[in-house]
Amino acid sequence: MEPDGELLRDRLGLRGDVVRFEEGSLPVFAIGDDLVLKLWPPEHHDEVPTEVAVMEALHGRLPVPTPELHDTGVLGEWAYVLMxxxxxxxxxxxxxEISAQVGEVLAALHEIAPPEVLEPGNWAAFVAEQKAGCVAQQEKRKLPERWLEQIPEFLDSVDLGEPRPVLLHTEVMNVHLLQQNGKLSGLFDFEPAMRGAFEYEFVGAGIFVTKGDRRCWKAMVDAYGRVPDPRRVMAYTLLHVYSNVPWFMKDMPEADTLDELAVRWFSE
Incomplete structure (x- = not known):
């Protein structure tokens, strides 16, 4: 049952009008002008430690504001974070300009030590597991057969190396960013955070921020200070936990092969 935001506000001893944000898969309420209450049902309580740990690790350390933790706990069946x-x-x-600012944010983010709570503990094992289920996942997403046939050979041809794990937001995309007067004014939503290869971060940023625009990609990676290999980013596009290549293709440049997509989507 949908939680009652006003009832939860009162139980927490808070004041202010309660407005539910329409976007997002979890119930999130603004309480007045200064607070946000985010809720998790029982089946997702395990996501709360990640949200809390990353929020605490990032606050005041990025070139963009992030939420400050006020409280966390459980009300009835709902776990909550007040921020x-x-x-x-x-x-x-x-x-x-926004792309360049995102590059600066990612550079700072990846210099912060990943909180111990973050998974996976073994990046190579995670990648192997994702590779094993990749074709089936994209088939479930209704990716056409001509693309499915390319996946095994393409993944086998990309050397993902042995990366130093960094703190990954994993979904740095327009819907998790705020801006005012042309400047980024917020980055939020940390429960999908992970530890892993820095190129993994550029999947979301490339598809949902630069969107295949070469000038924007260049601005982002120049600000980041390191150029991700396009084929590695394409590989992680296939291996991403939430990968949905047919959906990605709707708003991205077209091509005939995965190698061509790598260049069209993730290079200058």
Whole structure:
């Protein structure tokens, strides 16, 4: 049953109008101008430690505001996190200035030590598991057969190396960013965070921020200070936990092969 935001506000001893944010898969309420209450049902309580640990690790350490933790606990069946409210609007993308700012944010993010709570503990094992189920996942997403046939050979041809794990947001995309007057004013939503290869981060950023625009990609990676290998990013696009290549293709440049997509989507 959908939680009652006003009842939860009162039980927490808070004041202010309660407004439910329409976006997102979890119930999230603004309480007045200064607070946000995010809720998890029982089957997702295990996500709360990640949200809390990353929120605490990032606050005040990025070139963009992130929420400050106020409280966490359980009310009835709902786990909750009470945090400060960020202000702004979802940025219009692709945009060169926003892309450059995202690159700066990612550079700072990846310098912060990943909290111990983050998974996976073994990146190579995670990659192997994702590779084993990759074709089946994309088949379930209704990826056409001509693309499915390319996946095994393409993944086998990409050397993903032995990367130093960094703190990954994993979903740095327009819907998790805010901007005011052309400047980023917020980054939020940390429960999908992981530890792993830095190129994995550029899947979401490339598809949902730069969106195949070469000028925007260049601005982002120049600000980041390191150029991700396009084929590695394409491989992680296939291996991403939430990969849905047919959906990605709707708003991205077209090509005939995965190698061509790598260049069209993730290079200057």
């Amino acid at each position: 400060s409210r960020l202000h702004g609007e979802e940025p219009d993308v692709p945009d060169v």
